[in-house]
Amino acid sequence: MQSLQRSDMKIHQILPSLSYGDAVSNDAIEIRNALKRMGYDSDIFAKYIDPKVSKFARHLNQYKKTANNIVIYHFSLAGFDVTDFVKQLPDLKILIYHNITPENFFKDINDELYYICKNGRIELKTLSKVVKLGLGDSEYNKNELDSFDFRNTGILPILIDFSKYNVCPNKKIVKKFDDDYVNLLFVGRISPNKKQEDVIKSFYYYNKLNPKSRLFFVGSYNGMEKYFFQLEKLVNKLNLADVVFTGKTTFDEMIAYYHLADIFLCMSEHEGFCVPLLESMFFNIPIIAYNSTAIPYTLGNSGILVKEKRSDEIAEIINLVINDKSLRTRIVKIQNERLKDFEISKTEEKLKNYLEINLKNKNC
Amino acid sequence: MDTIEIKDAEINVEEIMCKIRKNIKKRRESGTFTPEMDALVNEPLQSHNGNTEVGDLQTELDYIKSNCDVHADYSIRTHRPILGRPLVWGRKLIHGEVKRYVDLIADKQTEFNSHVVQSLIQIEKNEKELSNRLDTIEKELSNRLDTIEKELSDRINKNEEDLKGKISKNVNDKVSKVFDLITKDIENKVWLANLLDRRLKLFQQPLQSTAKPETLDINYFIFKEHIGRSWNKLSGESVQGVPNIFDDALNLFKEGKNILEIGCGEGQFLQMLKEKSIQGYGIDINEDSILYCGRKELIAQQVDVLTHLKSLQDKTLDGVFAAHVIEHMQSYELKQLLELCYAKMQFGSHIILVTPNILNISVSSNTFYMDPTHLNHIHPEVLKFLLESCGFRDIQERFYQPVPDELKLKKIDYNSNAEDKKIHETMNYNTDILNNLLFGYRDLAIIAKK
Numbered sequence: 001m002q003s004l005q006r007s008d009m010k011i012h013q014i015l016p017s018l019s020y021g022d023a024v025s026n027d028a029i030e031i032r033n034a035l036k037r038m039g040y041d042s043d044i045f046a047k048y049i050d051p052k053v054s055k056f057a058r059h060l061n062q063y064k065k066t067a068n069n070i071v072i073y074h075f076s077l078a079g080f081d082v083t084d085f086v087k088q089l090p091d092l093k094i095l096i097y098h099n100i101t102p103e104n105f106f107k108d109i110n111d112e113l114y115y116i117c118k119n120g121r122i123e124l125k126t127l128s129k130v131v132k133l134g135l136g137d138s139e140y141n142k143n144e145l146d147s148f149d150f151r152n153t154g155i156l157p158i159l160i161d162f163s164k165y166n167v168c169p170n171k172k173i174v175k176k177f178d179d180d181y182v183n184l185l186f187v188g189r190i191s192p193n194k195k196q197e198d199v200i201k202s203f204y205y206y207n208k209l210n211p212k213s214r215l216f217f218v219g220s221y222n223g224m225e226k227y228f229f230q231l232e233k234l235v236n237k238l239n240l241a242d243v244v245f246t247g248k249t250t251f252d253e254m255i256a257y258y259h260l261a262d263i264f265l266c267m268s269e270h271e272g273f274c275v276p277l278l279e280s281m282f283f284n285i286p287i288i289a290y291n292s293t294a295i296p297y298t299l300g301n302s303g304i305l306v307k308e309k310r311s312d313e314i315a316e317i318i319n320l321v322i323n324d325k326s327l328r329t330r331i332v333k334i335q336n337e338r339l340k341d342f343e344i345s346k347t348e349e350k351l352k353n354y355l356e357i358n359l360k361n362k363n364c
Numbered sequence: 365m366d367t368i369e370i371k372d373a374e375i376n377v378e379e380i381m382c383k384i385r386k387n388i389k390k391r392r393e394s395g396t397f398t399p400e401m402d403a404l405v406n407e408p409l410q411s412h413n414g415n416t417e418v419g420d421l422q423t424e425l426d427y428i429k430s431n432c433d434v435h436a437d438y439s440i441r442t443h444r445p446i447l448g449r450p451l452v453w454g455r456k457l458i459h460g461e462v463k464r465y466v467d468l469i470a471d472k473q474t475e476f477n478s479h480v481v482q483s484l485i486q487i488e489k490n491e492k493e494l495s496n497r498l499d500t501i502e503k504e505l506s507n508r509l510d511t512i513e514k515e516l517s518d519r520i521n522k523n524e525e526d527l528k529g530k531i532s533k534n535v536n537d538k539v540s541k542v543f544d545l546i547t548k549d550i551e552n553k554v555w556l557a558n559l560l561d562r563r564l565k566l567f568q569q570p571l572q573s574t575a576k577p578e579t580l581d582i583n584y585f586i587f588k589e590h591i592g593r594s595w596n597k598l599s600g601e602s603v604q605g606v607p608n609i610f611d612d613a614l615n616l617f618k619e620g621k622n623i624l625e626i627g628c629g630e631g632q633f634l635q636m637l638k639e640k641s642i643q644g645y646g647i648d649i650n651e652d653s654i655l656y657c658g659r660k661e662l663i664a665q666q667v668d669v670l671t672h673l674k675s676l677q678d679k680t681l682d683g684v685f686a687a688h689v690i691e692h693m694q695s696y697e698l699k700q701l702l703e704l705c706y707a708k709m710q711f712g713s714h715i716i717l718v719t720p721n722i723l724n725i726s727v728s729s730n731t732f733y734m735d736p737t738h739l740n741h742i743h744p745e746v747l748k749f750l751l752e753s754c755g756f757r758d759i760q761e762r763f764y765q766p767v768p769d770e771l772k773l774k775k776i777d778y779n780s781n782a783e784d785k786k787i788h789e790t791m792n793y794n795t796d797i798l799n800n801l802l803f804g805y806r807d808l809a810i811i812a813k814k
Contacts, residue, residue: 317368
């Protein structure tokens with residue numbers, strides 16, 4: 001009965017844009033895979049689709065609405081007509097909220113993004129009465145949904161299939177940087193909310209302690225050229241030779257940087273989940289991260305949380321973690337334990353539970 | 365507050381923080397971490413918001429450099445899973461065709477932009493060179509200024525020290541000179557006191573004089589010492605700040621090389637001549653006076669005036685000064701003195717004769733007689749006549765030694781509106797006449813030119 005019900009039931013996902021390599025798109029693809037494993041007919045519908053991931057998605061205008069279906073709407077930016085489209089659907093609606101970066105971070109950097117982010121929260125409010133279930137991918141996001149009067153909320157962490165990370169790292173990159181340098185790493189698009197300048201400042205002090213050190217920024221700076229330019233100016237001003245901005249990378253290139261890294265340093269002041277923290281946990285890289293937004297929820301009891309941005313002290317902490325093997329081992333161990341909480345089977349189970357509860361309520 | 369938080373009971377965060385802070389302290393002490401580093405990282409990010417601001421040239425140049433290539437990459441993608449591939453292929457084909465034409469313009473624009481960038485880079489380079497040169501010049505100037513300042517300071521200090529040394533030496537020399545003079549004066553005074561003491565003792569002995577009865581044999585030194593106190597009581601002390609005969613005489617004799625002082629006494633005027641580097645000498649009949657002048661290294665000889673004048677060659681004296689001498693002489697002796705002076709003086713030289721002012725009744729009737737060696741009242745008109753008779757010209761009389769006001773008759777203070785104003789005016793007018801008559805100048809001098 002249950003399986004029949006599932007085969008009739010379609011659970012689709014909608015998002016404005018399905019891109020290659022970004023956390024929300026990856027989450028949607030993994031949920032699609034999980035739903036299929038659960039026996040549901042599931043597709044992703046998007047207005048814009050990157051050809052690299054086009055096999056996972058269909059255009060939004062192909063969506064067939066029906067009250068029997070469930071639609072999961074991924075919300076991380078204002079969707080405008082996509083949101084309007086979702087709102088008028090008769091399907092049972094579930095929102096997965098990935099959080100919206102406060103628009104002020106983009107002031108004078110990217111006017112379009114400023115506008116989209118500003119409208120994002122306005123749209124979010126209008127969805128509170130429309131969706132049956134609001135899921136935050138972190139407790140931080142769930143709390144925000146609660147503050148927007150969503151009636152039924154829960155937490156569904158981002159689904160990550162770490163088996164895919166066991167790929168061969170890009171050999172060229174590994175070869176290029178395979179030396180006795182200490183490598184600090186931050187993964188994430190170049191964006192003012194991620195405060196890459198504070199990472200550079202801490203590295204500046206650490207570089208004085210250990211001139212054989214390097215800093216990698218792995219992430220695209222498309223649309224953030226002005227901010228990227230500011231960061232380059234800072235690097236030049238501080239006369240730092242070993243700061244590498246990789247720009248957008250392929251997956252195996254990103255894996256290579258994780259393989260090279262000794263410390264993951266994150267000074268971000270706004271994260272809805274921060275997937276690179278889990279990736280660092282997976283690659284046994286000690287994490288030093290600023291205590292903001294979703295970061296403490298994702299880290300749980302693991303990693304080193306920075307409560308105050310004192311570049312000199314952070315540099316000393318880096319130095320300590322690099323040189324104190326027992327401390328490093330202990331931190332990595334706790335991180336590994338924390339990573340277990342995000343095993344795909346566990347998250348999948350959570351998703352399953354949420355769906356079943358809501359299906360019951362729907363049938364009732 | 366700890367900067368970090370590690371939620372693990374096995375890790376002691378406090379201990380870690382303590383270690384970290386200790387390390388930072390060491391780094392700061394050793395100069396690994398510096399305040400300049402803190403200042404650098406605390407500066408705000410340099411933004412590029414599209415607005416050109418003054419002083420933002422470097423930012424603009426960097427922006428232009430990184431954006432001079434106008435070729436744009438366009439990512440062709442599709443959401444259609446099956447039709448996607450041919451669609452992308454088709455679009456790429458069209459895109460390629462269009463790009464052939466657009467690229468011509470883009471190439472030209474990029475080439476133009478490259479030239480602009482090269483020019484700007486050259487300008488920037490020149491600007492940097494100029495700026496560096498300016499910095500070098502500024503530094504050099506600053507260094508030179510510092511050197512000059514140091515040199516000046518050293519010189520000033522050296523000069524100050526030299527000056528202090530010189531001033532100190534001059535002051536010491538002057539003080540030493542004054543002390544020498546005072547010492548010498550004291551020695552002279554001691555010598556004089558001893559001499560007077562000896563003379564007084566002789567004076568107090570019973571008179572066994574061998575001198576002729578028609579001459580008055582008194583010691584003039586002792587007499588002056590004795591009579592001086594009474595004289596001051598009657599005449600009052602000298603009034604300061606009024607013309608005195610010595611200043612006038614020094615002025616008249618300033619070019620002289622051979623000035624004669626008749627009756628030089630203790631050499632007061634000779635001393636003044638010496639200090640002004642005016643050559644002169646004195647004569648006196650008093651032996652003690654001559655001895656005293658000798659002690660003061662003044663040129664003086666004991667000789668009778670007429671005898672001395674007769675011994676001189678004619679027209680050899682550049683001036684003659686005789687204070688309180690002529691009233692001690694008989695009229696014929698005075699006439700002979702004036703004639704001899706005229707004969708011995710050079711043409712154009714001056715003679716100055718000072719005598720008690722007998723126009724002042726208190727002098728002529730009182731103080732004149734306090735010297736028993738005074739023989740005659742000398743009326744200024746008589747003296748002028750005698751001088752004129754001898755051939756002297758430009759004869760003028762001057763009065764010296766005024767009586768202090770407190771010894772004079774007092775005038776009445778009155779209100780100018782008072783009814784008895786006229787009486788008071790008359791009384792005060794009369795008082796002035798009486799004061800002139802009774803308490804006029806005590807000395808008169810007749811100055812004449814040969």
